[in-house]
Amino acid sequence: MKQALLSICAAALGLAAAGSASAATTLETVKARGKLVCGVSLATPGFAAPDDKGRMQGFDADICRSIAAAVFGDGDKVEFVPTNINTRFQALQSGEIDVLSRQTTHTFSRDASLGLDFGPTVFYDGQGLMVPKSLGVSSAKELTEAAICTLPGTTTAQNISDFFRAINGKFELVVFESPDENRAAFYSGRCEAITSDRSDLASIRAVANNPADYIVLPETISKEPLAPAFRQNDSQWGDIVSWSVWMLMAAEEKGITQANVDEKLKSEDPDVQRMLGATEELGKMLGLDNKWGYNVIKSVGNYGEVFERNVGEGTKLGLTRGPNALWNAGGLIYSPPIR
Template sequence: MKKIAILGALTVAGLAAGTAGAATLDDVKARGKLNCGVTTGLVGFAAPDANGEWEGFDVGVCRAVAAAVLGDANAVEFVPTTGKTRFTALASGEIDMLARNTTWTFSRDVDLKFEFVGINYYDGQGFIVPKALGVSSAKELDGATVCIQTGTTTELNLADFFRANNISYEPVPVETNAEGQQQYLAGACDSYTTDASGLAATRAAFENPQDHVVLPEIISKEPLGPLVRHGDNDWGDVVRWTLNALIAAEEYGVTSANIEELSNGTDNPEVNRLLGTEGNLGEMLGLDGEWAARAIGAGGNYGELFEKNIGENTPIGLSRGLNAQWTDGGLLYSPPFR
């Protein structure tokens, strides 16, 4: 009897957890809008254009999720968050997901009770300095003042790097990337440190970018990706597999240009399952069969989003590097759609 009672309690707990997990998906559908947390402004990743329309690499993930769930890539409320406010906004339910330059770490996953659903950019922390400073290595920054965003992994990495190299620094705390850029250009700090991708985006916005150099050291691993609240399993699945759909689409040659044609059926069973012409993957997510096709069609596959917003032909000028597909020597890899 005791064993049956325990099993019964576990079943009830499981049902309760399942109900809680479905809450965000239900809320987004009922609201008709996705509340997506983004950075306060980092050109190429997430920033409003001249007309106030948000655009960028991370913005593309938000729009893909909105397209998958709501059928409308524009049904998104973008909520700007800082390093300090982003986690509170997610934990409180102000936003449904966080899609900004946020590093997946043990404590954020386990202690702060968030679930990272994947990695959409493999990054590492670097340093930018004025060329006139005459510094060619971060190890030459002994005694330097360094602008650093508070509430970020970069604070801890910076302390670790300087301690490991037995050199000293004076931190100059800033709240946002815009403030960091302003303080750095005003000479309030000798160097600005953040993710290397962020440095590239920041430098591209300078009036004279050629007067500044990004130092060669990458002092950390910064796997960046979208996150949701713990216990929100159904919603986590939706965001995770939307990101995977963008990654898989690039691998299989599904683009915004050919997706309509491929949605009529192909000789590749994986593509057919991805686009909903075979199987019932959408139903398993609580969505319809065309959810992934809409996500991909919203702004293109992963490669299209990368090239349009931060690629080598943009002012940001980032190469694919580690963010190339696994078939091209990178780390990008989607689990199978089956």
């Protein structure tokens, strides 16, 4: 009995101590730990899923690597933490992860009420619907009275409800916690359609027995700008996350790739010199090594390379750049000047 009481005492003291300690900035914490802890999806091919050698691959994973490269000069100093769709924000709030790079939509209420901030949009997505070709449907508006499968997470359930309310149609919503069950129900014909972000639909289609049997309908029923998130009130860390992402975009604009980054160190272009740390000391302003930009590009390549490698037309997902092309190529990807 005495021992039990003592251990409870110790636990309570530990709890109180945990409550008071959190003064260090995120950058200090990350540096002291020697690695970045990055929250990613459970298993979403193209965005974050381990390959056959156990290495985490995907668009979101590469965003994590670029931040790690900016901080440590080594893109592999990342611990990937697969986060549940329901607990991802709590994982960030509690400090379990340093940054959340998990196909997370930047919305007003998340920004304003969850004690976190969002970095630049890394992927312009939107919710769509996918149906079997054999259904003979060419527009989401024809889907009234259909059963639609979805995951409970994010805002998908709300968006699809709003969509059908706007066209005054009824539908049956079947919600699954597990992505596998969600897919299985759709493939077996339990639902006529499945709804999710278009990028996610491409991922679901990629693992179907015969991907050509399914089509993604043309309607995009919501705006889903996916962005990395970090804890509020730590501007330095926010700057590091944001500028690591912008560095990827600026590199594509300037034609710097993973392959030619060493050559580009000798470039005459003053923008490129500043980005790669050949002149001026931009890195110091962020509390990073002066070659942070070089390190980011050296470890993952530029934005275009990250896109094509993970979700582009050459991959199973087969996504076109669309709104995710550079601003000067008709897209929305735009980095503020790095100077």
